[in-house]
Structures are given as structure tokens and as C-alpha cells.
Amino acid sequence: MKKTKKTTTITLIILLLINLMPLVSFAASEPPDIIGETAIVIDAKTGQVLYNKNMHDQRYPASTTKLITALLAIENLDLSKTVTIDAETPFTEGSRIYLLEGENVTVEQLLYALMLESANDAAVALGKEIAGTVPAFAEMMNRKAIELGAKNTNFVNPNGLHDDNHLSTAYDLAMIAKEAMKNEKIRELVTTYRYVIPATNKQETRYLYNTNRLLYDEKTKVYVNGVLRAAKYEGTTGIKTGYTSKAEGCLIAGAIRGDTELISVVLRSTDAGRFADSIALLDYAFDNYKSVKAMDAETIIGEIRVKRGSINRVEVVAANSGYATVPVEASPSIVNTKVLLDKDVRAPVEAGQKVGVVEIYEGETLVGTIDAVVADEIPQGGLLSIIGLSDDTAKVIERIFASILIFIILLFVVYVILKRRQIRRRRQRRLERARRYQNYDFYNQRRYNEYWRG
Structure with missing residues (x-):
């Protein structure tokens, strides 16, 4: 009999606790x-x-x-x-x-x-x-x-x-x-x-x-x-x-x-x-x-191609910190982000210029966005930026081209110098040959004159 009463008491306590739990949970979230x-x-x-x-x-x-x-x-x-x-x-x-x-x-x-x-x-x-x-x-x-x-x-x-x-x-x-x-x-x-x-x-x-x-x-x-x-x-x-x-x-x-x-x-x-x-x-x-932080301000979130810029790619960062509001018992892992950037941007580009967004999700639900902005100012590039070359690359190409041009000019100068020497040598040989012929003719003429005098 005592065992039955004890079992009944425990059962009643358990049922009471089960009934009270929803009430306690409800009270915690009840608006004031x-x-x-x-x-x-x-x-x-x-x-x-x-x-x-x-x-x-x-x-x-x-x-x-x-x-x-x-x-x-x-x-x-x-x-x-x-x-x-x-x-x-x-x-x-x-x-x-x-x-x-x-x-x-x-x-x-x-x-x-x-x-x-x-x-x-x-x-x-x-x-x-x-x-x-x-x-x-x-x-x-x-x-x-x-x-x-x-x-x-x-x-x-x-x-x-x-x-x-x-x-x-x-x-x-x-x-x-x-x-x-x-x-x-x-x-x-x-x-x-x-x-x-x-x-x-x-x-x-x-x-x-x-x-x-x-x-x-x-x-x-x-x-x-x-x-x-x-x-x-x-x-x-x-x-x-x-x-x-x-x-x-x-x-x-x-x-x-x-x-x-x-x-x-x-x-x-x-x-x-x-x-x-x-x-x-x-x-x-x-x-x-x-509040759960989804991303810090100035977080690097990617790169974007720059058309006609002094450089052809630039880093993109979050314009400010992004947060999501979630239930207090929710895990921070429920908050995630998705980066959506423009395909490219045309120079000149200002630092802080918007080039996309970072979407903030609570699970599958979009709850906010952060602007994605260019990290640095990009001026318009030089002539070679038309074909997508950065100014640094263009400078390297210009230096190589200048070196080749200088080398060609030097070769031409050397060629001219050597050619002129060659021409002088030929001229000297022709002069020497002409002198020899002249001396030979003079010698023959003298012998001829002497023969007829004799």
C-alpha cells in the first residue's frame, strides 16, 4: 500500500512539472x-x-x-x-x-x-x-x-x-x-x-x-x-x-x-x-x-576587375559591420552570408565606391545586407589599360620595348660605323689600285720613250 502511495505521489509530481514547463517557457517570452x-x-x-x-x-x-x-x-x-x-x-x-x-x-x-x-x-x-x-x-x-x-x-x-x-x-x-x-x-x-x-x-x-x-x-x-x-x-x-x-x-x-x-x-x-x-x-x-555579428567592417570579401584602370584588379571589403538579430537561444552558426559582386568596374574608381552587397541570412531567410565597396582609389590607367594591362605591367613592357629599341639603335650605330669603315677601306684600296696602275702606266711609258730614242 505504501509503495502504491509513493508511486502515485511521484507520478503526480512528474505530471505537475510537465504541466508547469510550458507555463514557465511562455512566461519568459510573454511581452510586457x-x-x-x-x-x-x-x-x-x-x-x-x-x-x-x-x-x-x-x-x-x-x-x-x-x-x-x-x-x-x-x-x-x-x-x-x-x-x-x-x-x-x-x-x-x-x-x-x-x-x-x-x-x-x-x-x-x-x-x-x-x-x-x-x-x-x-x-x-x-x-x-x-x-x-x-x-x-x-x-x-x-x-x-x-x-x-x-x-x-x-x-x-x-x-x-x-x-x-x-x-x-x-x-x-x-x-x-x-x-x-x-x-x-x-x-x-x-x-x-x-x-x-x-x-x-x-x-x-x-x-x-x-x-x-x-x-x-x-x-x-x-x-x-x-x-x-x-x-x-x-x-x-x-x-x-x-x-x-x-x-x-x-x-x-x-x-x-x-x-x-x-x-x-x-x-x-x-x-x-x-x-x-x-x-x-x-x-x-x-x-x-x-545580435550576432555576421561580418566585421573592412573584411576582405574578394576582388573585382577594373576596366581602364592603373591596376586591373582591386580588393573589395565590407563597408561596415553586419549583424543579424536571432532568438537568444539560437546558435551563432545559424547566421551566414552570401557575397554578390559586380562583374567589373570602370576607372576612375573612388575608395568606398559600392560594387556589390553582402547578404546576411538567418538560416534561409534574408535578414539584412552590407554594402561591398572598393578598398582603394584607382585612377584611370594609361594607353595599354585599353587591353586590360595594368600600369605596372605596361611600365615593364615599356621598359622592355625601350631596351629593345635602344639595342636596335645601338646595332644600327655599330652597323653604320662598320659600314663607313668598310667604305673607307674600299675607297683606300681603289685609290691604291689606281696609284699602282698609274705608276705602272708611267713606267711603261718611260720605257717606251727610251726605246724609241735609242
Whole structure:
């Protein structure tokens, strides 16, 4: 009887474990339930969408707008340039560093004010310095957004202060962040916690602090999937907060672990909820996905024939590193590549000129491409490049031809010299022969004369 009870108990435990296993597996991959109305998580290296909640729905982006303002400032202004604040900028509403008319500050100082304190007046000062007016700068912002992959964005100011027509989406902001984070100065700005602006001609020293709690805040606690946690997030890479009464809590966040870098966007959450949502989304993506490097930048992937070039073949390399996003449990061996190069390229060729692609596959599925580019600049070749000979080969042939020509000329000179000597010798022999005949005739004539006289 005891044996039967023991067997029954073991059987029940085994059945319970079998039933629980799918539940545990399901919980590990279950997408988080967040407060934000729209959200996204992407792999920063591949752009692959790992989580999507209404990612193409338009919302007010608030101060997440400032990320593209910073990028345009870095691309268009010298960071050491001094900006003199005009009469209008100090009256900008919302968060600010209280710039004054006539105050002199550098572009770099304005950038730190923009990205740490989320200063609206700094955004206006930068926009005007770049484009002259806020509307003109907004046009630049929209062009840049489209260039970076945005599809449903319309910016009307450089700071994100509320305007019914100032709209973006979680997807668009993720695409903007993905490209912006390739800029080293942006990465420096968004990971800086504290910055000091020395006293200016109008103001005392300013101390700026980052508003992104993921960077530093171990005291503030937020509920993430029902668990109370510190707001500070391991491996965070920034990037930009946003809040207005209409937009509510917004956050573009980033983090990196090993080779995997993620970007999340949350729009229209709560003030604390934007941090909790971002932590939940980043945790979910790290738990379920990873980036696998398919190829390093500048990897030599082959050669291509060069028509009319100074050389007739040139190495082809990968323009940048290539990655694939795969399930976290997947083997890296699932990622493979296929090289597709043009048959040839015509000189002149610029270094970095695209001549093909490297396709990246996850198993049999194409998941991305890398440009295949020429490693070196190739100028147009000389005359013999028409028949496919490189300039080096042509020079060798030219030297051989020149040597043969010189040899022929020398032979000709020797021949001429020898011929002239031969001609002189013949002439001398003829002269000598003529003299002998002349002497012989003279002798005979004398004997003849003597005979008749006798």
C-alpha cells in the first residue's frame, strides 16, 4: 500500500512539472504589459523590430524631439562657435537654462543644456543659429527625419513644446535614434549625468543634470511587471526624456549587453511609467533576442576587375559591420552570408565606391545586407589599360620595348660605323689600285720613250 502511495505521489509530481514547463517557457517570452499608448523596441544594429505597440500611431513626442535638433547642430555647427542670444529666445517657455539677451555661449554648452536639462531655450538658440528662423529649422528637421527613415513625423519646432501639428511615432523616433546613436558626440551627450557651464558675460556658473533616471537614479523605485525596482538600468546608453501635459511621459531609451544594443521608445505613458515601461521593454528584448555579428567592417570579401584602370584588379571589403538579430537561444552558426559582386568596374574608381552587397541570412531567410565597396582609389590607367594591362605591367613592357629599341639603335650605330669603315677601306684600296696602275702606266711609258730614242 505504501509503495502504491509513493508511486502515485511521484507520478503526480512528474505530471505537475510537465504541466508547469510550458507555463514557465511562455512566461519568459510573454511581452510586457506597459502603460504607454505606443511603444517599440528595436535592435540598434539591425533595426529589426522586437516589440511593437501601435508603433505607427502618431503622438506628441515632447522633448524627445531634441534628439534630432542635437544631431543637426552637430552636423552643421562648429562646437566651439560662440552663439549670441537674441531678444526673442529668452522668452521660450517650459524647461530652460534662462538664457539672456546678448549672452554668449558656445554651441557645445547649448548642446549639453539641450540634452541634459532639456532646455527649450537652448533648442531655439541652436535652431536659429543653424537656419535663421524656427520655421526654416523645422523644415530641416523634417527633411532629416525622412532621410533617417521616419514615415509619419511632422516637426514644427526644435524643442517639442506642444503644438497640435507637432507629431511623431514610436517607430519614427526609433529610426531617428538608431542613426543618431552612430554619432559619437550624441552618445557622449546622452550618457553624461552632470555638466558645468562656466560663468558667461551675463550669468553665473550653471550646473546641469540629466533628466534620464535610467542613467543614475537608484533611489526612485518603479514597478516593472509587478516588481518594485530601482529606476537605474544596467548598461544604459541614454538617450532622451520628454514630458508635456498633452504628450505625458515619453522616453527614448537605450542599453547594451555584450554585442546586443537595443533602443526602446515609449510615448504617452506617465511620468514614472515611462521609466518602468522602458525597463520592462528592454528586459523583454534582452531576455529573448541577441545580435550576432555576421561580418566585421573592412573584411576582405574578394576582388573585382577594373576596366581602364592603373591596376586591373582591386580588393573589395565590407563597408561596415553586419549583424543579424536571432532568438537568444539560437546558435551563432545559424547566421551566414552570401557575397554578390559586380562583374567589373570602370576607372576612375573612388575608395568606398559600392560594387556589390553582402547578404546576411538567418538560416534561409534574408535578414539584412552590407554594402561591398572598393578598398582603394584607382585612377584611370594609361594607353595599354585599353587591353586590360595594368600600369605596372605596361611600365615593364615599356621598359622592355625601350631596351629593345635602344639595342636596335645601338646595332644600327655599330652597323653604320662598320659600314663607313668598310667604305673607307674600299675607297683606300681603289685609290691604291689606281696609284699602282698609274705608276705602272708611267713606267711603261718611260720605257717606251727610251726605246724609241735609242
